Amino acid sequence: MSAPYGPPLLVSNPSAGNDRGAVLRAASAELHRLGLDHDVAETTGAGDATRIAREAVAAGRRFVVAVGGDGTIHEVVNGLVDPETGQPHAEDTVLGILPGGSGGDLARTFGFDRRPERAVRHLLGDTTNAFDVGRVRLTGRDGQPRTVLFANIAEAGYGGTVTALAARLPRRFGQSRYAVATIAAVARFRLVETTIALDSSERTEAISNVIVANGQFFGGGMNVAPRALPWDGRFNVQAWTGTPMDVIRAGSALRKGTHTSRSDVREWNSATVRVDGPPLIVEADGEVLGTTPAVFDLLPGVLRIKL
Template identity: 35%
Template sequence: MTWVVVRNPHAGWKTPSESDIEMALNENGIAAEIHTTTTADHAAGIVATAHAEGRSRFIVAGGDGTLHGLINAILSHDWPRPPTVGVLPLGSGSDFLRTFAIPQDWRRAMTHLVGEERYLCDAGHIEGGFGHRYFVNVADVGVAGAAVKWSNRLPRFFGKLRYTGGFWIALAGFPPREVTVDTGRRTINATAVNIVIANGQFFGGGMNIAPQAALTDGLLDIEVFTGRRRQAFTVMPRVIKGLHLRHASVRTARTARAVITCPANWPVEADGELLGSGPVTISVVPGAFYLKI
């Protein structure tokens, strides 16, 4: 069956042309038709057409943001069985693939599109005053959401350092506030600067934010970063290596659903896309899609 390729021409700093991707697909014996998107609605229309035609194999040619958009388009439809999604990492950040040790180079990643090996993955769902969205990797409520705001203002050639720079800029003006995470079985009350909701393990250009997260367990890993802002100088180096979970300022939970209460102006992001602000309810969508590995 022919793959449907959704290509984001604006992903990353140096994005390969449609003809470059087509040539590489042909060299690997991968039958595909490429659609270069102009807007999020365009990508949703491509998925809707494929769904109507009974096609359910998609390739994302872009970063985590492009994957986020495609998954939301896919999960807006009912499918007889979970669709299959492959990823060619062209964006400034393709952290979702790091959980599966798939190369960040798009030509090397393309070899994972050959054959039939797949991995059934959960997705996350997040709902708030902004509406609702699905996510595949990591969502944040708090300073990490503000970091996305700032990182989007930095030049693309900064690459994965855009998020790191955005985080430290955002942290300077982000005082700790009272938050609550209610899983139904456990409640975390804390003075915090950020709440992580993880389906995958990596974010922010390779930081191992949730080293114990699994995309097949029907659960989301929640991490509440408490304490004063200056603790970030000791916690963040541990986050990079995934060694932060035992730090006194990090409180954790694992759940299929949680209600998160926070200040109304706290930014909310998912997969690197800014969604809105304020309290949210999060839940897992088990077995939402197959990842081609």
């Protein structure tokens, strides 16, 4: 049996989270049981998923499934769509997601079951939905201009600093890397006078963090952007004017999605965002990308996501 969009290619990072390929094995076994033709490609290093996805669509594949966390989805999306032109490498490309890894936050926005034996069932049938993809132009870590796509959420400021610190900690620490980095980053970050320009307004004030959200969740289930919809052509944008300690104290509200009523949180919807001022570390989908100044825009409905 073949899927309506052709046999899916499952692109998996066997090092995502702590499952060491368990999600891929369970998903593939269930697909075999269901009789669905599919292929598997495992990554061996950073950037592999991007290359695999790009080569797959160039060879005629139209259904590519990211198996893993948000980092794997991030790489696959950058392989399916050209960051500079904003156009998919092939028309009618369908993105599938099988959650794995330690985060899996974009999957939460779509309500995908995290159990691979059940999650694979959304690969069946022909139901898809338009999927917006975020794009950011910024200064790369090498000091050169860089353009990168992101599927879920980007941050500039304290959140970027936390992600950069966590990336330096041993991966065996798992999700606890972020808990350690969240505290360690407090001593390294101060409020920064920053200009945030949106579609129809601009403001400059001291902030600790800017969030540019396509999806709703980050940080392993925090409902940071409850009003974000990754198919409405707009980002949910937040500026935090409190200190990093205020951000930490808001942890419970962040998990519930009630933090947007706080007096130190500004919130807007906008298709474009420019963040300028002293350099802030930018991360997206859990990957450190570079520093501000940064310009974010949306590529509305550039992909279809399999539901």
